[in-house]
Amino acid sequence: MIALDTNILARFYVDDPGDPEAAKQRPIARRIMTESSSLFVPITVVLELEWVLRAFYRFDASQLVRVFEHLLGLGHVNTEEAERVAAALPLAARGMDFADALHLTGSAHCAVLYTFDDRRFARRAKRLASVPPVRVPDGEPVAETKPS
Structure with a gap:
């Protein structure tokens, strides 16, 4: 099993063509995400990914929910506390801060x-x-x- 850090997931989910480093790293992240048989995402990475997507890339709540629904739906990806993350998504979709939603579901x-x-x-x-x-x-x- 391979553990993933936030930056791998951010590169996988965000196309940032204006950033030369991102353009170089995105194909590598895609390869890791599509060719690895077993991946692990710690809950801390989930929380940090939400922050990066919201604060840096300006994702809105519906975009964030789609990213996490996709991530949770990948059969080869084991997300720590996946049920808790899934339970937090409807709260986040309805306007609750994602970290607060995780606090609540936990x-x-x-x-x-x-x-x-x-x-x-x-x-x-x-x-x-x-x-x-x-x-x-x-x-x-x-x-x-x-x-x-």
């Missing part, structure tokens, strides 16, 4: 996800009826059991 077994600094995350999660709910603690009783 916390599905919990009663609540607390955050201090991200009221927007809490509002969006409430609008999307997320499980678990996201709360900004303000002296409320601590929720310790999963709601029924």
Whole structure:
């Protein structure tokens, strides 16, 4: 099995003809992605790839979802926590930050996800009826059991 770093996936998914280095590396990335029999993508690479595609290449939510659906659909690619990534995609498609969606799907077994600094995350999660709910603690009783 071969593990992949973010830059290999970025070169595979992004055609950047204005960058001579990218033009040279893209065929190599394509060859790795198409000719390797078993590839591994760590969850940290998934998160970094989303950031690179969104922040650097200006992919919108629908483009990001398509990339990750494609990646998850490749039979020879083992993506760490693939079910969690797949569960985060609909939330991201509906406007939730991808990292927040991953935090949320990784916390599905919990009663609540607390955050201090991200009221927007809490509002969006409430609008999307997320499980678990996201709360900004303000002296409320601590929720310790999963709601029924």
